[in-house]
Amino acid sequence: MTQKTKITVAYGDGIGPEIMNATLRILDAAGAQIEKEVIEIGEKLYLKGVKTGIEPSAWDSLRKTKVFLKAPITTPQGGGYTSLNVTTRKMLGLYANVRPCQSYHPFVVTKHPTMDLVIIRENEEDLYAGIEHQQTNEVVQCLKLISRPGCEKIIRYAFEYARAYGRNKVTCLTKDNIMKLTDGLFHKVFDQIGEEYPDLEKEHWIIDIGSALLADEPERFGVIVTLNLYGDIISDIAAQIAGSVGMGGSANIGDACAMFEAIHGSAPTIAGKGIANPSGLLHGAIMMLVHIGQADVAAKIHNAWLCTVEAGIHTGDIYKEKVSKKKVGTEEFADAIIERLGGTPHLFKTVSYLSAPRPIYSREEATQTKAKKELVGVDVFLDWDEGTANDLGRAVEQIRTETLKLSMISNRGARVYPDGLPETFCTDHWRCRYVSEGGKPITHDAIIELLTKMRQAGYDFVQTENLCTFNGKPGYSMGQGE
Ligand code: NAD
Secondary structure (H helix, E strand, O other): OOOOEEEEEEOOOOOHHHHHHHHHHHHHHOOOOEEEEEOOEOHHHHHOOOOOOEOHHHHHHHHHHOEEEEOOOOOOOOOOOOOHHHHHHHHHOOOEEEEEEEOOOOOOOOOOOOOEEEEEEEOOOEHHHOOEEEOOOOOEEEOOEOOHHHHHHHHHHHHHHHHHOOOOEEEEEEOOOOOOOHHHHHHHHHHHHHOOOOOOEEEEEEHHHHHHHHHHOHHHOOEEEEOHHHHHHHHHHHHHHHOOHHHOEEEEEOOOOEEEEEOOOOOHHHOOOOOOOOHHHHHHHHHHHHHOOOHHHHHHHHHHHHHHHHOOEEEOOOOOOOOOOEEEOHHHHHHHHHHOOOOOOOOOOOOOOOOOOOOOOOOOOOOOOOOOEEEEEEEEEEEOOOOOHHHHHHHHOOOOOOOEEEEEEEEOOEEEEOOOOOOOOOOOEEEEEEEEHHHOOOOHHHHHHHHHHHHHOOOEEEEEEEEEEEOOEEOOOOOEOO
């Protein structure tokens, strides 16, 4: 007999306890070898004043078992509560969000009866770093941070996932025609790592047309890998067009820990009525079983679930007069699955799982080599509202050091000095780019000297960004029109 694997379980809020009970009953009946540790999370803690929705002691259980099966929770509106999901992902390093989106035609209404894809979303970086600042009266900013190790981890995971689950195509979605450095890095790493997977078909689409294709012809995709924000948006689009937001499961995978859950929320309006569909959480639990090496139990449950759905035994949310045979509640639905354990579906394809792709990342093996970095200039951002771009340009041109002189000014990215256009709308947020003659390396002291002179001249600098080259190539974007 397989040794029992310890897992941490949270029953959550709203329909959480009902669907968790049903899910655990099915897992037990199928012979899952798990030992549960229960932790409290969610609304009760938020209302007690725990802003994160999780007690510090719960982390001990999560760090010990490293596997978290989580029911949905209710986040009270207002009150500055932080998202438990975002906290858990960051704290436990869960860098890959895996969301299979499949249609279950004809039982769940969809325009895409053969859709069957998996979205693998980067979970830790991008605009979700949550680094935001108000810099001037008119301008706020959010930092988009993308790292090479972050890209390597998620992209390798996507290729490994495709191989492990017999999917022959991996599609990368970015916006690297605009964000050449950040999204460009993601795309470049996709191309580099993709070379190690000659057996898999690879493609890249710009996110806008890629999303349009996803909404129109989802059948053309197998595995999609993308950055955090795009992944967030397209995984909801995909779940919606599959017709099964209430049925999808989601896995959040890291090197050490993993969290499994349903896509949907705590559905407070139907809580306690015994009518919720436990399928989303069950699919999360199936992914968990594959992850902890109990792929056979996972397949047994998945096939029993398919048998139940094709037998027309449906919870109210998917019940349809003409296709369904029996409307059941949460517990009865779980019983129907338990009865069918060991069965194989007739209409749907039988599911089999081999093993979960193990996230593999090691900094030592990373493809990154340390580039030669040289400081060649600085962008100084000013909060200024005393005139036109030409007024500012003529004034700050006079401020220079032995090595640094003004090359241009931009406003919200567009060059406005020299030779700006009067039509360009300007805010109170100006970027003054100072560069060295001929791109020669400069010192940090030159930047400090420049800033001192700007301060003495009465300018309010709100941010500086060093301009560096890496192996001689600029590590910064040009101003639009520069
Ligand atoms: P929701 O997913 O809870 O509900 C959306 C709709 O789908 C509702 O009509 C609901 O009744 C229905 N529904 C959802 N799951 C169902 C199921 N298993 N069976 C049958 N019907 C189901 O989304 P919401 O109403 O926007 O959010 C409610 C609460 O859930 C909020 O507090 C929100 O913050 C939270 N939430 C939590 C998570 C999570 O914990 N991972 C995710 C999303 C939302």
